[in-house]
Amino acid sequence: MMRAAPSPEEVRRHNLGTLLRHIHLRGSASRAELAEGMGLNRSTIMALTSELTAAGVVREELPRSTGRRAGRPSLVVRPESTRVYVLAFQIGVHRLVAARVGLGGVILDRRETTRPRGPFDPDEIVGVLASFTRQLVRRADPDAVCVGAGAAFSGMVRSSDGMVRYGPNIGAVDVSLGEMLSRRLGLGLTVAIANNANLGALAEHRRGVGVGCQNLLYLHADVGVGGGIIVGGRLLEGADGYGGEVGHMVVNPAGRRCGCGSRGCLEAEVGELALLAHAGREDAVAELGGREAVQAVLEAADRGDSAAREALHRVGDWLGLGVANLVNVFNPEMVIFGGTLRDIYLGAAAQVRSRLATGAMAASRERVRLRTAELGEDTTLVGAAELAFSEVLNDPLEVLARLRTGAAAGRPLRDRSGSRV
Amino acid sequence: MAKARQWEPLDEMSVTPVLDLRGVDKSFGPVQVLHGAALSAYAGEVTALVGDNGAGKSTLIKCLGGMLPMDGGEYLFEGRPVRVGSPREAAALGIEIVHQDLALCENLDVVQNMFLGRERRSGMVLDEAAMEEMAARTLTGLSVRTIKSVRQPISSLSGGQRQSVAIARAMLWDSKVVVLDEPTSALGVAQSRQVLEVVRRLADRGRAVVLVSHNMNDVFAVADRICVMFLGRTVAQVRASDVTHAQVVELITSGRSGDGVEAGRPVPVHGRGTGPGGGAGRG
Ligand SMILES: Nc1ncnc2c1ncn2[C@@H]1O[C@H](COP(=O)(O)OP(=O)(O)OP(=O)(O)O)[C@@H](O)[C@H]1O
Ligand SMILES: [Mg+2]
Numbered sequence: 001m002m003r004a005a006p007s008p009e010e011v012r013r014h015n016l017g018t019l020l021r022h023i024h025l026r027g028s029a030s031r032a033e034l035a036e037g038m039g040l041n042r043s044t045i046m047a048l049t050s051e052l053t054a055a056g057v058v059r060e061e062l063p064r065s066t067g068r069r070a071g072r073p074s075l076v077v078r079p080e081s082t083r084v085y086v087l088a089f090q091i092g093v094h095r096l097v098a099a100r101v102g103l104g105g106v107i108l109d110r111r112e113t114t115r116p117r118g119p120f121d122p123d124e125i126v127g128v129l130a131s132f133t134r135q136l137v138r139r140a141d142p143d144a145v146c147v148g149a150g151a152a153f154s155g156m157v158r159s160s161d162g163m164v165r166y167g168p169n170i171g172a173v174d175v176s177l178g179e180m181l182s183r184r185l186g187l188g189l190t191v192a193i194a195n196n197a198n199l200g201a202l203a204e205h206r207r208g209v210g211v212g213c214q215n216l217l218y219l220h221a222d223v224g225v226g227g228g229i230i231v232g233g234r235l236l237e238g239a240d241g242y243g244g245e246v247g248h249m250v251v252n253p254a255g256r257r258c259g260c261g262s263r264g265c266l267e268a269e270v271g272e273l274a275l276l277a278h279a280g281r282e283d284a285v286a287e288l289g290g291r292e293a294v295q296a297v298l299e300a301a302d303r304g305d306s307a308a309r310e311a312l313h314r315v316g317d318w319l320g321l322g323v324a325n326l327v328n329v330f331n332p333e334m335v336i337f338g339g340t341l342r343d344i345y346l347g348a349a350a351q352v353r354s355r356l357a358t359g360a361m362a363a364s365r366e367r368v369r370l371r372t373a374e375l376g377e378d379t380t381l382v383g384a385a386e387l388a389f390s391e392v393l394n395d396p397l398e399v400l401a402r403l404r405t406g407a408a409a410g411r412p413l414r415d416r417s418g419s420r421v
Numbered sequence: 422m423a424k425a426r427q428w429e430p431l432d433e434m435s436v437t438p439v440l441d442l443r444g445v446d447k448s449f450g451p452v453q454v455l456h457g458a459a460l461s462a463y464a465g466e467v468t469a470l471v472g473d474n475g476a477g478k479s480t481l482i483k484c485l486g487g488m489l490p491m492d493g494g495e496y497l498f499e500g501r502p503v504r505v506g507s508p509r510e511a512a513a514l515g516i517e518i519v520h521q522d523l524a525l526c527e528n529l530d531v532v533q534n535m536f537l538g539r540e541r542r543s544g545m546v547l548d549e550a551a552m553e554e555m556a557a558r559t560l561t562g563l564s565v566r567t568i569k570s571v572r573q574p575i576s577s578l579s580g581g582q583r584q585s586v587a588i589a590r591a592m593l594w595d596s597k598v599v600v601l602d603e604p605t606s607a608l609g610v611a612q613s614r615q616v617l618e619v620v621r622r623l624a625d626r627g628r629a630v631v632l633v634s635h636n637m638n639d640v641f642a643v644a645d646r647i648c649v650m651f652l653g654r655t656v657a658q659v660r661a662s663d664v665t666h667a668q669v670v671e672l673i674t675s676g677r678s679g680d681g682v683e684a685g686r687p688v689p690v691h692g693r694g695t696g697p698g699g700g701a702g703r704g
Contacts, residue, residue: 209625295611302610346614349642354665365662371625372618374564 009397015040016396019048023058024103024393025206028078030063049077056143057084057103057396079104083144086388087136087189089129089151089181090196090381093169093223094290096125098132100140101385105207107378109136120171122180130184137187147399149189150388151178152196152380154222159241162193168248168259168267169223192387196220198244199383200338200373201228202235206386208374213333217326218373219246220338220380223290224259225267229330247271251322269318272340278311294340298347316348320355327360327368338373338380345372437500438463439629440485440516440598445494447480454480457494459655460648462598462629467620469640469661470633472650473673478633481650482600485631486518487511499597515597519587519604531571531578532556535590559593560585563622567615581612585619592623599623600631605639617642637666651676 006014018038023029029037035045052058060075081102090097090112099110111132115125137146155167162178178193185191201218204210210218210230218228227246229236236243247267248260255264256274268274272290275297276282284293300308323335337345345352349370356365373379392399438461447455455477462468470478483489485496487505496503498514505511511518525534532549535556556571565585568578575583584604591599601620605613621643624630634640640647644661649672656676671678 298610302613343614346617346642347610347638350638350640350666353641353661354667357663357665362663366660368662371621374622376564376566 013395013397015044015048016052017393019045020052020057020103020396021393023077023079024105024389027104028063028076030074030076032074034077052077052396055399056080057399081106082108082141084392085140085144085146086385087133087146087149087185087191088381088385088388089149089191090384091125091129091151091170091177092154092196092380093167095222096128096132097381098129098136099381099385100136101382101388103389105382105385107381107385109139110381111135120167120175122175122177126177126180126184129181133185133187145399146187146189147392148388148390149182149185149187149191150199150384150386151181151191151193152199152384152387153177153193154196154224154226156242156245157193157195159194159237162191164193165242167224192390194384194387195226195228195241195244196222196380196383197226197338198228198235198237199387200226200379201230201244201336201383202386203375203379203383204336204338204373205230205233207382208336208379209371210334210336215330215332216334216336217246217323217330217332218336218338218379219323219341220373221247221267221271221341221344222339223272225271225341227326229332231330246322246326249322249325251318251325266318266322270315270322270341270344274318275311275315275344278314279308291340294343298343301347312344312348313351315344316351317355319344319348320352321359323352323370324356324359324365327356327365331364332368334369334371336371336373338375339377342372342376345370438497439499440631441495441497441500442481442485443495443497445481445484445496446492447477447484447489448492454653455484456653457655458650458653459658460485460631461646461658462631463646464597464629465624465627466645467624467630467632467643468646468648469644470631470648470650471635471637471640471669471673476650476673477653478650479602482518482602482631482633485511485600486516515595516600517591517594517596517598518600518602519584519591520602525575525583525587527576528574530574531560531568531586534575534586535559535593555593556589559589562626563589563592563619565589565615565619579612580608581615584608584612584616588616588619588623592626592628596628598629598631600633602633603635604632605634605636613639637669640669641666649673 019034022034022037031042031045031049035042049058049060053060057080058077059080060077063076081104084103085100085108088099088101094114095112096115097110097112100108102108113128153164155170156165158165164175164177166173178191181191182189197218197220200220204218205216210216214233216230220226225247227244229244248262248265250262250264251266252264252269256268257263258265258268272294276284276293279297281293281297284296297308297311301312375382440462442460445455445458458477458481460470460481472478480489484491487507487510496505503514526537532553536552553571560568568582604616604620608616617639620630620632632644641661647659647661647664647669648655649657649669657672668678
């Protein structure tokens with residue numbers, strides 16, 4: 001069927017969204033660069049930037065000088081990062097983070113706490129995040145506007161309604177966490193929620209080491225092992241949003257028991273519990289907490305402790321086998337290791353890549369690049385912020401309208417729906 | 422001895438190596454230490470130069486950097502034959518060598534170190550604020566986040582941070598080739614990790630990086646290619662994705678690999694007994 005030509009309103013919405021996305025993801029740009037990048041003429045760009053400037057979403061200024069140069073420098077369009085922001089949450093097995101993230105992806109302010117491992121209590125989690133949010137919002141500029149909220153959850157999340165289904169390590173079963181959090185925040189915002197590794201993939205794809213890669217795998221470990229898969233530039237969600245759970249791919253049918261009830265899942269063989277068990281340090285988790293315990297094994301291995309070294313190599317071997325399978329299936333341009341897998345990869349790269357060399361077919365592996373997450377420990381948080389920004393980037397018009405009337409100054413905008421990535 | 426093998430470049434962009442040394446001979450008095458050594462480095466890639474103690478890595482790097490004259494062999498830069506008679510001539514081509522001792526000035530701060538000896542080369546008059554911003558931007562560009570202030574003296578930085586500053590200096594000056602001699606050998610785990618990530622980013626930002634290392638794990642973590650030297654000869658130049666740890670170790674220790682990697686033949690699986698290659702049920 002033929003589509004009717006888009007209305008001028010639709011064109012304007014589309015162009016504003018594209019321009020805003022450009023500034024949000026690529027940072028400051030001159031009008032000329034924007035015109036070139038968007039394929040629009042300079043007068044259209046000028047109209048669009050004027051509209052966004054008037055609304056206070058971007059500002060135009062002279063570039064800071066980096067030396068004497070001839071000629072008049074052209075104006076640079078910058079995001080109003082402190083004025084337009086979202087709330088981003090990270091809900092991990094033993095870590096809760098809340099952050100205020102400005103347009104352009106800058107983390108402006110953050111609060112975090114570790115939570116004891118143990119049964120998942122949604123009320124308690126929502127309570128902590130709501131109290132963090134009050135502190136974050138209070139410290140924002142008086143004229144700052146919150147345009148969305150997003151959360152990264154260490155478990156499975158149904159894409160149709162944001163229902164938190166299951167997390168082998170977090171223990172939740174069927175909780176409307178996004179809805180609970182939205183209600184408790186009382187900001188008139190819907191908190192969009194998605195799987196943490198999927199959001200990590202999105203973050204690295206949009207503003208990390210995976211920029212420009214249309215096909216990538218992101219593997220993330222904290223307590224469990226998760227994955228996010230980008231195929232043809234889009235996150236692979238599956239039918240219900242549960243796609244990419246590479247941690248529960250069985251690599252060793254006769255292997256270790258997994259928290260999910262199966263045996264020999266990638267998570268069971270390369271997760272921190274496996275590493276610590278092989279190194280004879282199971283108790284370290286309780287004493288040190290996950291990340292530090294993993295770090296201690298790496299340091300011991302570096303000092304020549306043979307149990308630690310053996311444990312690291314063993315985990316590296318299994319990780320390489322898992323990656324080899326994934327490379328055969330997806331033929332990615334890049335595999336990114338995040339969370340504690342970043343440390344594991346750098347500490348056991350010889351094992352990982354040897355397995356990849358022998359387990360993946362030459363044609364599939366010859367161009368794949370193995371990288372660590374460029375956003376470091378903030379991948380999933382940055383991903384949650386991207387999720388939160390997605391609505392305003394898809395449809396900046398309503399936000400602009402509210403900014404223009406000034407009705408929203410100092411107060412968050414009302415969101416109409418729980419939209420997703 | 423097996424002949425050095427040139428592999429197809431990883432992608433179209435890097436068809437011509439930025440740096441291509443071939444058949445390099447070098448003697449110290451009566452002792453010949455390089456026998457037709459070779460090394461190619463490509464833009465956007467990390468080439469690891471490995472070999473046992475005394476294999477000739479540092480000697481080859483010194484020839485590359487103009488610190489030692491070559492007795493024979495070819496030196497191609499961006500496909501053209503060049504003569505590199507001094508470190509200054511190497512620098513003029515855009516070759517930066519980060520030595521293990523780094524040559525940073527302890528008492529100067531990060532900005533001063535990054536601009537040391539270069540103020541005039543740019544032909545542009547830079548004020549302090551501009552230099553500070555460029556230094557900070559370069560470090561941010563390499564995602565070096567742990568250095569709190571670019572006005573800190575070098576003496577207050579950790580070993581990993583110092584390496585990062587030295588690498589950032591190469592980045593700032595638009596070097597085409599950056600050679601790093603054992604950048605992580607003196608560092609602990611956390612700092613090594615930081616340096617490896619910076620090394621990788623330097624290549625991802627388009628530089629040809631040569632990494633001299635004895636640490637096979639570091640090599641596999643970041644290398645696209647591995648150049649193996651044995652007793653003054655280059656015995657293999659292979660893609661890192663085509664070889665296993667065991668094969669590289671064999672090349673380093675014996676100058677050849679039982680399964681013929683240096684000749685490009687297929688590679689059998691090496692079981693380690695403890696991992697996926699080991700017996701079932703050993704999890
Ligand atoms: N100035 C010199 N005079 C005489 N012999 C030298 C000189 N420099 C190096 N050699 C010799 O040349 C050989 C190669 O040394 P080189 O330093 O290049 O090895 P290398 O691969 O860098 O070793 P390492 O891993 O220990 O740094 C060694 O046998 C060394 O003793
Ligand atoms: Mg040496």
